[in-house]
Amino acid sequence: MENWEKIKEELLAQISAVQSERDLEALRVQLLGRKGLIAGYMRRMKDLSPQEKKEFGKSINEVKKEVEQRLLEAGMILKRREEEESIQRESIDLTLEGVKPLRGTIHPVNQVIREIEDIFVSMGYSVMSGPEIETNEYNFVRANTPEGHPARAMQDTFYIDVDHLLRTQTTAIQMRSLEKLHDRLPIKIICPGKVYRRDDDDATHAHQFTQMEGLVVDENITMADLKGTLELMCRRMFGNQRQVRFRPSYFPFTEPSVEVDISCPFCGGKGCSVCKHSGWIEILGAGMVHPNVLNMAGIDAGKYTGFAFGVGIERVAMLRYGIDDIRDFFQDDVRFLKEFESAE
């Protein structure tokens, strides 16, 4: 009689020794195939007595079951191992540069415009535009600056002809909007745009730059409303801690007129080189709309009041990003532009 235990042990040892799935399959055929070892034993059964057959059959079936089980297990182990090996072969250099989606940048001036627009649109202001080639009328006369007014000397103008000029201030858009909307009050608008002055270009002057003005006209609009509105804008732009200060100033189209300072965002008001140790930085001009301006637009200055403010976009961007030469905005050096990639 066969020593089934020994046979089984030998077979199992053979299975354990297999190192690849391919060899395992070969062994499986060798053991369990039609012409395999087990089948061979099976064929011998027919020569045995019924009693022997029964025992032989029981034993061989046990062996077969055990072999099948072990083959299955070995297969799984080998599969896992081979998978692991193939995964290992997929090892790559993690330090090579990733493939980033292409990404351009919005010009810092346009970024600031959009940011301020969004602040005010969220407060119910509409954004208005107007022509860059303007008339004397809207740029100066309606802004309470008739021919010969001393304030005209404050701005040097590019004239096209006697009546036409490149607008020197986005105030011109305000004047057009006032006229257009005078019978549809309240007015709550902001007006961004390019403006032009006959200035030689240097680090702090540009013959072309960008302004944004705001205008609110309704009953009972106060200078405190102006201050609160500017506080809100300055805090959104320069941080929640900013304080806003009014200083007396003069613009022909506002009365009273003020220059607006914010507490220095660089030193928090303690004094530093940016704020020239004053703790304050001048950021914009503002005031209550001059009654003459309202009257010229057909709005009853006895009944309505309004406030207006104007900010230089390049100045805001220069302060925000620490740029010290206004010409950088127009040079369009790709290295400069790429610096504005990150989201604020």
Place this chain on the structure above:
Amino acid sequence: MKCSYNWLKSYVDLEGISPEECAERLTASGLEVEGIEKQASGSDLVIGKMLSCEKHPDSDHLMVCRVDDGTSVRQIVCGAPNAREAVGRKVIVALPGCELPGGTIRSSKIRGQLSDGMICALFELGVDRKLLTEKQLSGIEILGDDAPLGSRDVLSYLGLDDTILEITLTPNRADCLAMWSLAMQTGAVLNRKVTLPEEYRAEKELPATAEVSIQTDKCAWYLAKVIRHVQIGPSPEWIVRALRSNGIKTINNVVDISNLVMLETGQPLHFYDLKKIRDSSITVRQGLQETYEALDGQEYAIQPEDIMITNEGRTVGIAGIMGGEDSKIDETTDGILIEAASFDHVAIRNTSLRLNLQTEAAQRFIKMIEPSAGRKAVWRSTELLAEYAGAEGIEETVTAGSADLTPRKITLTQEKVNQVLGTSFTREEILEPLERLHFQPEADGDRITVTVPAYRMNDVALPEDVIEEIIQIRGYDNIIGTLPRMAQTIGTLEEENKLSRSVRDYLVGAGYHDILTYSLVGEKEAQDAVMPLGKPVAVLHPLSEERKYYRTSLLPSMLDAVSYNRSHFLEDFGLFEIGSVYAQGAEDHHARLSIALSGRLVQSEWKKKELPADFYTIKGVVEGLLEHLGYAHERISLEPVSDASLFHPFQAASVSLDGHVCAMMGKVHPAAARRYGLGNETVCAEMDLTEVMRRERGKMRFTPIPRFPSIRYDLSMMVDESVSARSVQKICEQNGTKLLQSAEIFDVYEGKGVAAGKKSLAVRMVFQAEDHTLKDEEIRPIVDRIADRLSREILAQIRAN
């Protein structure tokens, strides 16, 4: 303007107030003090006496001096050429440790000789060089014998202990160009007492002999006063100092008085030599055209619009700007004629600008003179001439025209003040600053009526002006921020703004950088305009040749920007700009977009992922953008362009939307690339966004996703190289029935393995039915028909399907 603190002190009680504090308070009230400058400085100065002066043993030009400083004798090495002259006389000695504008003085050895201090020149104390004579600039200051030996109060002995406030006046506060008005304002701001000279009347005035005729509407009034005798001589020290503080040199007592009174009252004065004004007759007129020699010795071309002062047909001055050479005051002057007048500020500005003559007088007329200044100036100069120039034979003042001196009254209410400011000031809080400002407020119930002081007449006309005065004195810190309480409004963006934002976002997402270039361009850019709306608008008197025209196209400026970057060794980038163009005769601006791609847009160098600057890249961006903006692909059509000088004749196209041209795009013409310095790999486009916006944008609508699978068929063929991809697609579309969803070229090959003059094309067709799963038998005949058409119509050799 410059304001001498000592001078201001002579009018305003500034006891206990430092120049710095005064400056801060003035700034807070609207007179911005931009600089505080000591006239001279030196921390340890003493008046010494030069005892001896010997040549330095080891130097050609240095001297070894012995100086008595009042307590001891010290040795000082000095290099001044006039040191020897000073022996036995008083000098300014800076003791060791003395802080001077140029540094700190130390005791040291100079070429072996002890130098225990420094003997000073005035400029070494920081005195403005412009105010010093040649002699003072080249040597040490030698003091008068009255100088007190050993005195440490050197600056006040020199009259150089003053501080100058540099005040920037806004155009509405030109009244403060007058010291007297500035004094009134300072008193109001600091709430201190102000004492101004009282109006002077000569004891006896002779009947007037002067005659004045105004023959132009540009002169509202003219005051003339003859003083028959004056004595020309030096000015008293206080006048010299007052003028010096304003950077004006002393000339003689009479001329100095005219300048001083201008500084005091703001009224420019002109004194004529009486003997040169025949019959004391003055005519103010326009309409002359001549060459005229003014008192600076220069000749000026006078035009008819200039206001001129004439005497019996002969010009004696350019009104409000400068007098004439031959009637100016000099040593021979005996009598004078005083002129105080009001000339139109616009006329004076125009003449002053044209003649490039920005005199103190002209500056004041341009900024407008207050109506009472003329009278003040006449009595004040008479007073000073009597006191310091022995004036005799004072005639009565002749007045031509008239100044409007009617007091202006303005009424406002407490409610109005608080309504405009958003404050809650009490009546007293409103009245107090008005009292201080000499507005003489009178309260009547809720109403407050003020009388505007004459010197504020050019600025204060409306209640709002008065409200500004109140808050400037009260202080803006009293305003606490609130937000407007008003009906709800909905914030909106204009269509152009919305479109610009979509364009920006799309192109930034595609890897391009948004740029900003100047609207004004030169001849080259104007010539190269793409799709100009007309001839460019030119500016008058451009700043330079490069900034002459408002541009009619953005692309030339874009190529300049590309060129700038290439010249800085940056070759691979994409740029775009959104801006306006104008043209002569065009009603309004058009919004434009320019795009340029130089080199390639690299996503990864080592993985070789990049977009090259070729026609297909720019075409893809332009078409992709239009589709993003809501214009379906079928609405876009292309035509070759060959007449545009900026574009390559065979790699450029004009783009139409619904048949209307809206853009041009393509490779830059090699000749243009050379002209701009671009290299050969630049493609670009210009799009007229205004034109685009005129076409209706497609609405976004949801189409259900097909529930049944689609079938894909590829056809590969050999065609003549002149056959366009579009013609293949077109045949597919025409014969594909409604089941054909798309037909796209997915492979193009020319070269090895393909016969010369031929190319291999492959088209991928996708078929889809809405209501069932397509079977191969349904599609096969369609594909066969397409293949058949391709063979017949474009002679395609179908290779496989």
